Amino acid sequence: MVSYLIKRLLQAIVVMFAVTVISFTLVRMAPGSPALLMLPLDVATQEQIEALEEKMGLNKPIPEQFWIYLTGLFKGDFGMSTVYQQPVLPIIISRMPNTVRLAIGTVLLAVILAVPLGIFAGAHRGKVAELVCMVFALLGQSMSSMWLGILLIYLFAVHLGWLPALGTGGIEYMILPVLTMGYPMAASLTRVARSGMVDTLSEDYITAIYAKGIRKFEVYTKYALRNALIPVSTMIGLTLGLNLGGAVVVEAVFSWSGIGQLINQSVNSRDYAMVQAMLLISAFLITIITFVVDLINSFIDPRLTLN
Amino acid sequence: MDKKILFGRMRRSYFFMIGITGILIIFALCYLLPVLIEWDPVATSIVNRFIPPEYFQDGLRGHVFGTDHLGRDVLIRLLIGGQYSFRLAFVVVVLQMSIGTVMGIVSGYAGGWVDVLIMRICDTMLSIPGLVLAIAVMAILGASTLNLILVMTISGWVQLCKVTRNNVRVVKQQEFVFASKGLGANTWRTMFIEIFPNVTTNILILGSQRIGMTIIMESSLSYLNLGIQAPAPSWGNMISTGRQFLVTQPWLILAPGFFLMLSVLSFNFLGDGLRDVLDTKRRV
Numbered sequence: 001m002v003s004y005l006i007k008r009l010l011q012a013i014v015v016m017f018a019v020t021v022i023s024f025t026l027v028r029m030a031p032g033s034p035a036l037l038m039l040p041l042d043v044a045t046q047e048q049i050e051a052l053e054e055k056m057g058l059n060k061p062i063p064e065q066f067w068i069y070l071t072g073l074f075k076g077d078f079g080m081s082t083v084y085q086q087p088v089l090p091i092i093i094s095r096m097p098n099t100v101r102l103a104i105g106t107v108l109l110a111v112i113l114a115v116p117l118g119i120f121a122g123a124h125r126g127k128v129a130e131l132v133c134m135v136f137a138l139l140g141q142s143m144s145s146m147w148l149g150i151l152l153i154y155l156f157a158v159h160l161g162w163l164p165a166l167g168t169g170g171i172e173y174m175i176l177p178v179l180t181m182g183y184p185m186a187a188s189l190t191r192v193a194r195s196g197m198v199d200t201l202s203e204d205y206i207t208a209i210y211a212k213g214i215r216k217f218e219v220y221t222k223y224a225l226r227n228a229l230i231p232v233s234t235m236i237g238l239t240l241g242l243n244l245g246g247a248v249v250v251e252a253v254f255s256w257s258g259i260g261q262l263i264n265q266s267v268n269s270r271d272y273a274m275v276q277a278m279l280l281i282s283a284f285l286i287t288i289i290t291f292v293v294d295l296i297n298s299f300i301d302p303r304l305t306l307n
Numbered sequence: 308m309d310k311k312i313l314f315g316r317m318r319r320s321y322f323f324m325i326g327i328t329g330i331l332i333i334f335a336l337c338y339l340l341p342v343l344i345e346w347d348p349v350a351t352s353i354v355n356r357f358i359p360p361e362y363f364q365d366g367l368r369g370h371v372f373g374t375d376h377l378g379r380d381v382l383i384r385l386l387i388g389g390q391y392s393f394r395l396a397f398v399v400v401v402l403q404m405s406i407g408t409v410m411g412i413v414s415g416y417a418g419g420w421v422d423v424l425i426m427r428i429c430d431t432m433l434s435i436p437g438l439v440l441a442i443a444v445m446a447i448l449g450a451s452t453l454n455l456i457l458v459m460t461i462s463g464w465v466q467l468c469k470v471t472r473n474n475v476r477v478v479k480q481q482e483f484v485f486a487s488k489g490l491g492a493n494t495w496r497t498m499f500i501e502i503f504p505n506v507t508t509n510i511l512i513l514g515s516q517r518i519g520m521t522i523i524m525e526s527s528l529s530y531l532n533l534g535i536q537a538p539a540p541s542w543g544n545m546i547s548t549g550r551q552f553l554v555t556q557p558w559l560i561l562a563p564g565f566f567l568m569l570s571v572l573s574f575n576f577l578g579d580g581l582r583d584v585l586d587t588k589r590r591v
Contacts, residue, residue: 015430144564146526147564150553153553263442264442270446275443
């Protein structure tokens with residue numbers, strides 16, 4: 001168990017290092033000097049560019065630049081925003097709670113919908129109930145979030161006038177974005193829960209429990225559920241990451257002021273330090289989430305630690 | 308597998324039949340219908356702005372789905388946009404499948420440090436949300452079709468690679484592989500001629516699902532103005548335009564969104580259907 005955890009931790013560190021290399025190279029792959037990217041478009045003079053290159057250490061050899069970048073990250077220096085003229089990290093952190101709020105709502109909605117549906121479908125293989133659940137899931141995976149979001153706005157905000165269409169705020173503002181992100185996530189979780197249930201029910205120990213004469217309902221809830229949910233918790237971790245990507249679109253649709261919207265604004269205002277930091281931070285977050293999920297799974301099912 | 312059995316299974320699988328029918332209908336519409344429509348997908352005409360859908364009152368000579376804020380016919384833009392989306396999605400998915408398969412086979416067959424290296428590359432790619440990476444790359448390198456293909460390919464081959472690798476690790480333990488090695492097959496032959504045909508099932512299933520995902524991703528990028536660039540039509544940028552006129556001209560988003568959903572749905576049905584058809588072990 002301990003050696004498994006150490007191994008996973010090392011893997012996570014390797015991944016974080018690799019992501020750092022990618023985000024470092026990405027800005028240097030851009031046409032022109034990285035200093036040019038950090039300055040407002042077309043108005044910078046040659047002296048300003050050179051001064052910034054000097055300040056950013058761009059005249060030093062590449063490995064040394066990377067070292068400066070890497071050590072900067074440890075000190076919490078993720079770069080300077082050209083738009084806000086401030087370090088990017090505090091700005092990103094200040095936007096974080098709004099995105100986290102949506103993410104929590106989304107995961108809650110998805111789990112509440114998907115787990116019962118998926119388990120039910122898996123327990124009723126080949127019946128109409130399964131077909132209905134699968135069509136619900138396929139439909140959810142086929143809706144692009146921007147279209148679903150705009151449809152919901154049209155229905156609930158424009159047509160019925162029940163909910164506000166745009167903006168950041170309390171519960172009434174959260175409902176539509178959460179529905180928009182929650183339905184596709186519920187769709188993929190339903191599929192995972194269903195196949196988890198199907199796989200678990202075909203295992204020998206379930207047959208053995210049946211042979212003991214235990215009621216079907218109890219077999220499902222008491223014995224099969226726990227193992228069927230392992231792929232679900234893995235999937236929740238994975239989709240949390242996808243959500244960060246999805247948040248970019250959904251926050252743009254609903255003008256929700258979270259980090260997704262911040263990425264959009266940074267792209268539009270060519271604030272590359274912000275984009276770079278965002279890439280890095282979202283990857284770090286996902287690596288941590290995946291690590292925690294693996295940790296939880298290894299407690300649910302210790303067999304997973306046996307390579 | 309016998310062709311007769313294969314076709315029989317295809318006919319019996321509702322999901323497969325619904326998927327393939329949907330795809331064929333949408334393809335026929337996107338590639339054949341534009342011949343019959345005389346409107347131009349990019350030419351603007353201010354006098355004809357915001358004509359509401361005329362449906363088939365005038366046959367195909369009217370504006371079946373209305374016109375947008377620049378007076379362009381929505382239907383022809385929809386169909387041409389569909390052509391772009393499908394072409395892009397196919398190129399991207401074929402590239403993803405090629406990279407994913409080769410990396411997966413090498414990783415699974417070679418094992419050892421090669422496997423560790425490739426798996427860590429996969430983990431790294433998985434840790435960056437595809438859309439965030441795509442946005443960053445498109446923003447920094449500039450929005451062009453080549454960059455679009457590039458970012459969508461690099462963010463999507465990982466799943467194929469991981470699944471193929473796990474398959475190969477099982478297949479390489481089977482006796483026919485030892486037999487072929489015993490007959491003097493070299494590593495390349497073993498990997499790509501002996502093992503590869505045994506891992507194609509999952510690649511095909513995942514590939515058809517990836518087409519749907521790629522279409523969604525492309526339209527999301529186009530929605531954010533980082534994908535297919537105006538004035539060229541795409542479902543994403545049509546929805547993004549329609550968003551501005553949602554209250555007064557809702558038809559501008561309804562038609563492209565519906566087409567987008569139906570195509571992705573068809574490919575997802577096809578993917579599930581292919582699983583029923585090809586994956587013999589999962590059949591009841």
